[in-house]
Amino acid sequence: MAHISLPNEELPGIVGLFNFRPETAKPLGALADVLLRGPSSLSSADRELIASYVSNLNNCHFCHTSHGAAAMAHLSCDVNLLDDIKQDFITIPVSQKLRTLLAIATKVQKGGKNVLEEDIQTAREAGANDEEIHDTVLIAAAFCMFNRYVDGLGTWAPKENDAYREMGERMAFVGYNRY
Amino acid sequence: MPHIPLPSHLPGITGLLEYSQDTADPIRELTQILLRGDSTLSQGERELVATVVSHNNECTFCTTAHTAAADLLLGESVTCEMVKKDIDAAPVSSKMKALLKIAKLVQQSGKAVTEEAVSIAKAEGATDLEIHDTVLIAALFCLYNRYVDGLASVTPTNPEFYEYLGERIVNHGYNRLPQGYDHLKK
Numbered sequence A: 001m002a003h004i005s006l007p008n009e010e011l012p013g014i015v016g017l018f019n020f021r022p023e024t025a026k027p028l029g030a031l032a033d034v035l036l037r038g039p040s041s042l043s044s045a046d047r048e049l050i051a052s053y054v055s056n057l058n059n060c061h062f063c064h065t066s067h068g069a070a071a072m073a074h075l076s077c078d079v080n081l082l083d084d085i086k087q088d089f090i091t092i093p094v095s096q097k098l099r100t101l102l103a104i105a106t107k108v109q110k111g112g113k114n115v116l117e118e119d120i121q122t123a124r125e126a127g128a129n130d131e132e133i134h135d136t137v138l139i140a141a142a143f144c145m146f147n148r149y150v151d152g153l154g155t156w157a158p159k160e161n162d163a164y165r166e167m168g169e170r171m172a173f174v175g176y177n178r179y
Numbered sequence B: 001m002p003h004i005p006l007p008s009h010l011p012g013i014t015g016l017l018e019y020s021q022d023t024a025d026p027i028r029e030l031t032q033i034l035l036r037g038d039s040t041l042s043q044g045e046r047e048l049v050a051t052v053v054s055h056n057n058e059c060t061f062c063t064t065a066h067t068a069a070a071d072l073l074l075g076e077s078v079t080c081e082m083v084k085k086d087i088d089a090a091p092v093s094s095k096m097k098a099l100l101k102i103a104k105l106v107q108q109s110g111k112a113v114t115e116e117a118v119s120i121a122k123a124e125g126a127t128d129l130e131i132h133d134t135v136l137i138a139a140l141f142c143l144y145n146r147y148v149d150g151l152a153s154v155t156p157t158n159p160e161f162y163e164y165l166g167e168r169i170v171n172h173g174y175n176r177l178p179q180g181y182d183h184l185k186k
Helices: A013-020 A022-037 A044-057 A061-074 A079-086 A096-110 A117-125 A130-152 A161-173 B012-019 B021-036 B043-056 B060-074 B078-085 B094-108 B115-123 B128-150 B159-171
Strands: none
Touching (some): A013 A130, A022 A044, A022 A130, A022 B021, A044 A061, A044 A079, A044 A096, A044 A130, A044 A161, A061 A161, A096 A117, A096 B128, A117 A130, A130 B094, B012 B021, B021 B128, B043 B078, B060 B159, B094 B115, B115 B128
8 A cells, every 4th residue: 555545556656656646747757758768879778777777776676677677678578587687787788888877877876976087987988978977867866766756655566577568568669658 | 077068157957957958848847846836835845845855865056055945935044954953843833844754764765754654744634645745856856966966066155156046946936947047157
């Protein structure tokens, strides 16, 4: 049971909250869409991996698994491969550039001041540009919001990866402006 | 110095929002709804939530800016100072104390919000919508604080800057200024 009475208790995670307050759902959905699916030199798969990775650091099962499933949909991989995100990408091929961006995202999750000039320098040496560094910091910061919203109101989340298969495909290919 | 090149006449969050307007639009819209939209919480009370979260995230820019806004809206500066130091001693309603404590838990983590903290707020008369908005404002400032400090945007040290900014967010809210920000170029 969520901490507040939701009109439809069957809707999991943020979906139930969007249904509770459509007015705030609109900009929240629009932000997710532009961050994860808007024009960028980072692929949507890479951006969803950052979102899922940060959500795991925040211990938010719903966001970790749903955005992991969206990443798997972009990569045309089975949903169960998303478990590899939790173990720092042993199987999923991740570029050196994305590794340095994930390191920045990890620091943002702890607190903005943890990001040091040397972290930025390392990312630049691996080929990251200003926009990619900006987008990484903002995606990580945004998921520090989404994760707190979802868990701070005590929403429920399906446990198994399989329950996120269709959700991930919808997030990847339909987007976040319709839910 | 910021980690990426930002407009030098716009320190703090404003330069970031101008740097990336596609992402700024929904962030601004969300903030305007939560902090300035219709609500049974006053604008001053909602600025207190923003301030206490920014303070605990140690984001000097956001803390100082939202303290200035809260002070203007409340007409005094004692309450906001007390809220940052000791919620129980602050001259706010019991309902606000309970909501501010929920905001502080959200700052730590979503999972830190307990059934008990929510029950206390409800017993003090907080509605589901007030609890929802408190959690979402607190979560939103966990975004802002990380965005501002994660890219090392400039934090001005002169008090006049924050007086001006406090007035701007009280009088104009959080939407982009219709004329943009070129008039601030020195």
